[in-house]
Amino acid sequence: MNQPPETPLLQVEDLHVRFRTPQRMVHAVRGVSFQVGREKVGIVGESGSGKSQTGRAIMKLTPPNGIVEARRLQFQELDLARASERDMLKVRGRRISMIMQDPKHALDPVMRVGAQIAEAIPDDLRLSKAERRDKVMAMLEAVHIRNPARVHDLYPHEVSGGMGQRVMIAMMLMADPDLLIADEPTSALDVTVRQQVLTILDDLVTRRGLGLIFISHDLNLVATFCDRVLIMYAGHIVEECVASELAQAKHPYTQGLLASLPRIGSRNAKLAVLNRDPAWLNG
Amino acid sequence: MSDATSLRAWLTAEVTTSPRHASVQRFYYGWLRLRANPLALVGLLILLALVMVAILAPVIAPVGPNDQSLTRRLLPPSELHWFGTDELGRDVFARVVYGSRITLYISFLVAIIAAPIGLAVGTTAGYFGGWTDTVLMRINDIFLSFPGLILALGFVAALGPGIENAVIAIALTAWPPIARLARAETLTIRASDYIAAVRIQGASSSRIILRHIVPMCVPSVVVRITLNMAGIILTAAGLGFLGLGAQPPLPEWGAMLSTGRQNMLGAWWLAAIPGLAILLTSLAFNLFGDGLRDVLDPRSE
Amino acid sequence: MPRWVPALGKQVASVAVTLLGLLALTFFMGRMLPIDPVIAIIGEQAEKETYDMVYAQLGLDKPLYVQFGLFIRDMMTLEFGDALFTGNKVADDLARVFPATIELATVSIIIGIGLGVPFGMLAAVYRGSLLDHVARFIGLLGYSSPNFWLGLMGLILFYATLGWVGGPGRLDVMFIDMVEPVTGMLLIDSLLAGEPEVFWDAFSHIVLPASILGYSSMAYISRMTRSFMLEQLGQEYIVAARVKGLSRWQVVWRHAFRNILVQLITVIALAYAFLLEGAVLTETVFAWPGFGRYLTSGLLAGDMNAVLACVLIIGIIFVGLNLLSDLLYRALDPRTR
Numbered sequence: 016m017n018q019p020p021e022t023p024l025l026q027v028e029d030l031h032v033r034f035r036t037p038q039r040m041v042h043a044v045r046g047v048s049f050q051v052g053r054e055k056v057g058i059v060g061e062s063g064s065g066k067s068q069t070g071r072a073i074m075k076l077t078p079p080n081g082i083v084e085a086r087r088l089q090f091q092e093l094d095l096a097r098a099s100e101r102d103m104l105k106v107r108g109r110r111i112s113m114i115m116q117d118p119k120h121a122l123d124p125v126m127r128v129g130a131q132i133a134e135a136i137p138d139d140l141r142l143s144k145a146e147r148r149d150k151v152m153a154m155l156e157a158v159h160i161r162n163p164a165r166v167h168d169l170y171p172h173e174v175s176g177g178m179g180q181r182v183m184i185a186m187m188l189m190a191d192p193d194l195l196i197a198d199e200p201t202s203a204l205d206v207t208v209r210q211q212v213l214t215i216l217d218d219l220v221t222r223r224g225l226g227l228i229f230i231s232h233d234l235n236l237v238a239t240f241c242d243r244v245l246i247m248y249a250g251h252i253v254e255e256c257v258a259s260e261l262a263q264a265k266h267p268y269t270q271g272l273l274a275s276l277p278r279i280g281s282r283n284a285k286l287a288v289l290n291r292d293p294a295w296l297n298g
Numbered sequence: 299m300s301d302a303t304s305l306r307a308w309l310t311a312e313v314t315t316s317p318r319h320a321s322v323q324r325f326y327y328g329w330l331r332l333r334a335n336p337l338a339l340v341g342l343l344i345l346l347a348l349v350m351v352a353i354l355a356p357v358i359a360p361v362g363p364n365d366q367s368l369t370r371r372l373l374p375p376s377e378l379h380w381f382g383t384d385e386l387g388r389d390v391f392a393r394v395v396y397g398s399r400i401t402l403y404i405s406f407l408v409a410i411i412a413a414p415i416g417l418a419v420g421t422t423a424g425y426f427g428g429w430t431d432t433v434l435m436r437i438n439d440i441f442l443s444f445p446g447l448i449l450a451l452g453f454v455a456a457l458g459p460g461i462e463n464a465v466i467a468i469a470l471t472a473w474p475p476i477a478r479l480a481r482a483e484t485l486t487i488r489a490s491d492y493i494a495a496v497r498i499q500g501a502s503s504s505r506i507i508l509r510h511i512v513p514m515c516v517p518s519v520v521v522r523i524t525l526n527m528a529g530i531i532l533t534a535a536g537l538g539f540l541g542l543g544a545q546p547p548l549p550e551w552g553a554m555l556s557t558g559r560q561n562m563l564g565a566w567w568l569a570a571i572p573g574l575a576i577l578l579t580s581l582a583f584n585l586f587g588d589g590l591r592d593v594l595d596p597r598s599e
Numbered sequence: 600m601p602r603w604v605p606a607l608g609k610q611v612a613s614v615a616v617t618l619l620g621l622l623a624l625t626f627f628m629g630r631m632l633p634i635d636p637v638i639a640i641i642g643e644q645a646e647k648e649t650y651d652m653v654y655a656q657l658g659l660d661k662p663l664y665v666q667f668g669l670f671i672r673d674m675m676t677l678e679f680g681d682a683l684f685t686g687n688k689v690a691d692d693l694a695r696v697f698p699a700t701i702e703l704a705t706v707s708i709i710i711g712i713g714l715g716v717p718f719g720m721l722a723a724v725y726r727g728s729l730l731d732h733v734a735r736f737i738g739l740l741g742y743s744s745p746n747f748w749l750g751l752m753g754l755i756l757f758y759a760t761l762g763w764v765g766g767p768g769r770l771d772v773m774f775i776d777m778v779e780p781v782t783g784m785l786l787i788d789s790l791l792a793g794e795p796e797v798f799w800d801a802f803s804h805i806v807l808p809a810s811i812l813g814y815s816s817m818a819y820i821s822r823m824t825r826s827f828m829l830e831q832l833g834q835e836y837i838v839a840a841r842v843k844g845l846s847r848w849q850v851v852w853r854h855a856f857r858n859i860l861v862q863l864i865t866v867i868a869l870a871y872a873f874l875l876e877g878a879v880l881t882e883t884v885f886a887w888p889g890f891g892r893y894l895t896s897g898l899l900a901g902d903m904n905a906v907l908a909c910v911l912i913i914g915i916i917f918v919g920l921n922l923l924s925d926l927l928y929r930a931l932d933p934r935t936r
Contacts, residue, residue, distance in 0.1 A: 436620060437620065439620075440623075443620075443914050444624075444913065444914045445876035445913065448876060448910055448913050449910075451879070451895075452625070452906065452907070452910040456631035528742070532745050536745065539747055539880065540883070540898065542898070555745075555747070555748060558751070562751055562755055563755070573749075577745065
């Protein structure tokens with residue numbers, strides 16, 4: 016919180032992610048550059064736009080058949096591009112963390128929820144078992160789980176969708192990171208539960224002064240939730256603007272997206288359909 | 299020159315002109331995928347070599363498999379007798395070569411007995427469901443409750459030794475996994491729209507099963523039989539080893555191991571070589587079967 | 600009543616029906632014989648009255664379903680009849696040979712698990728590497744080899760040529776009957792009796808057959824372990840664990856391995872059952888006085904009582920192990936509780 020507002024947490028320059036498949040080389044992320052400070056930045060794109068792989072690349076958790084290259088991948092004072100796996104072990108969870116889409120799949124099915132949250136507590140804090148349990152309880156309360164003692168001993172399949180996502184948030188914020196990547200955090204949730212989870216997320220991010228990268232395919236959602244929005248298409252960032260100024264977007268893809276969103280009270284008989292220009296594939 | 303390119307063009311055409319064209323294309327693409335798998339190719343080559351050896355046995359073998367020579371007993375491998383001679387002076391190489399015929403004979407017969415029975419039982423059980431399914435699957439489970447070798451031993455004990463009885467016994471142990479597989483496939487296919495369509499058109503059950511369901515099951519059945527063939531060969535060899543399969547003087551590899559055992563301390567080649575033949579054949583079926591499975595059913599692994 | 604009781608009841612009933620079918624099949628096998636069971640007992644020269652008497656004694660004049668009922672009654676009371684080739688009751692013979700096979704099978708499965716699980720895990724974690732390919736090829740050789748042939752090769756190499764291990768049989772001649780049979784398992788009994796020489800001799804005799812049987816177990820177990828691990832390693836929770844800051848191997852042991860444990864245990868139960876099948880021929884090669892050799896000896900002597908009893912027992916054990924497998928899976932996986 017003492018950082019001058021101009022120094023960004025994360026600086027990404029010319030990030031490329033390629034995958035070796037038996038048929039050919041898939042170029043998922045093509046020269047992406049952006050910065051994130053202690054603010055909420057949304058990355059919006061359709062399936063295959065490369066948004067999820069961007070998030071994974073930052074944490075250096077790209078799948079084994081992937082190749083990551085970047086001119087610059089800087090997190091605060093750390094050069095992530097040159098960081099070894101041993102270095103990354105101290106970064107993941109403690110400096111940068113990530114919440115994932117479906118809590119039913121992202122939690123170990125045979126381990127109790129409380130134990131999984133406790134696993135995120137760094138070992139070198141050398142806390143006793145009781146101290147660890149207290150920390151977990153405190154975290155469960157911070158995500159507004161009303162009966163933390165009961166939930167602590169549940170298995171992931173015994174927990175509802177919204178509660179599971181809150182457990183995941185608790186788990187991933189446990190080690191007190193500075194930057195949080197949220198990869199489609201509400202996409203697997205019922206609409207009714209979505210707002211709850213988003214409110215909790217917003218609250219925690221603001222209170223702790225975290226940077227947030229919110230990855231989603233839902234433009235509306237991101238526009239209302241985030242401060243800045245990046246639009247990705249075919250591995251490139253095609254638009255970058257302040258969320259409130261989204262209506263003045265310049266790139267035809269963004270304009271097409273905006274036009275195809277249904278709006279209550281609009282008088283159009285038909286929804287506009289996006290016309291894809293092959294030129295957009297080149298960014 | 300233009301013939302080759304036009305054949306190639308026909309094989310890789312984007313749009314097919316007839317059902318036969320489509321099947322040939324599918325076969326071609328499957329072949330390309332198989333070709334990319336070196337181990338599977340090795341398996342296929344070994345199997346083809348085996349067939350060649352079996353067919354050309356009289357040409358390849360220097361003497362007959364039963365030509366005895368009591369003065370040349372238990373000779374180690376040499377230039378004259380590549381694999382040495384056995385306790386009756388017979389050339390082991392010749393016996394191994396002719397033994398390939400017996401191995402192929404057993405494999406082939408078991409396959410063409412077990413596969414149709416398995417398909418019939420499996421598709422019928424899967425298609426009709428209800429009591430038919432329960433009864434047939436219960437019988438299936440009972441057969442599956444015995445390990446293959448044990449069941450085959452039981453049947454051969456009951457039927458008496460001999461190569462035909464051995465084939466029957468092994469076939470009786472080979473059909474249950476096929477039936478189970480066919481039933482699983484049938485259950486998936488049964489729910490599809492095109493089956494409903496054919497039924498509305500008034501097709502009888504037997505017609506639906508034979509013409510629509512069975513052909514869809516064939517690829518996975520072929521894969522399974524190929525993979526199981528390795529085990530079938532081992533079982534047949536085991537029966538031969540116990541003297542319950544092909545009877546002397548037939549040069550069955552398992553039976554040769556049995557006499558090899560009696561002379562094992564002095565004449566290691568009698569035990570080593572037929573066993574290697576069995577191993578190679580079984581390995582070939584495993585390799586080729588794995589490759590076939592990757593081609594025909596890439597979902598697994 | 601607790602939720603799991605009806606499900607358990609259904610399963611037990613299902614197994615009972617299967618066992619009944621097993622009995623029927625075995626009974627049927629017995630009746631398929633081309634030889635006349637009466638003549639097998641009294642010989643060909645006996646007179647008609649003797650023939651009729653024995654015929655009635657064996658119950659062959661009764662209708663088939665009654666014969667089957669009597670058969671079931673006999674099986675349930677372990678009245679397997681007499682073994683013609685040993686002269687004892689089959690039930691006594693079985694009690695005598697069983698521990699030898701159990702000892703062999705247990706040592707084999709320990710080898711199979713001890714090598715198979717680590718190999719499978721390494722192959723999965725380092726998928727596509729040389730280690731993976733080598734492990735898979737070794738496994739492939741394992742289930743392509745006739746294990747009785749491996750036994751012969753092993754004896755020729757390690758016993759006859761190198762002299763590293765003991766030969767056929769469980770003990771050298773001089774050690775037989777030196778130790779009081781408490782469990783029937785020489786390795787344990789010799790230690791209990793404080794006879795280390797006997798222990799080492801028994802060990803040298805069991806190591807080769809157990810290694811060979813263990814090799815085929817290892818092939819199966821490592822393949823299944825690899826398959827299960829690969830399935831887990833592709834799951835989202837593995838990525839989530841790494842996000843938390845765990846290293847690759849921490850994730851493998853704390854999360855992936857715990858998730859495959861239940862499946863592994865069921866696989867091991869099945870592997871043990873397959874060992875019984877493998878033991879039949881291996882025991883014959885090694886003159887191991889166990890169940891398998893009893894079966895093959897009975898076969899070669901044409902003794903149907905012994906053979907059918909063995910086939911039935913193996914079938915029951917197989918069904919039992921499958922059932923155990925199922926029950927263990929259901930009991931241990933928290934998702935199915």
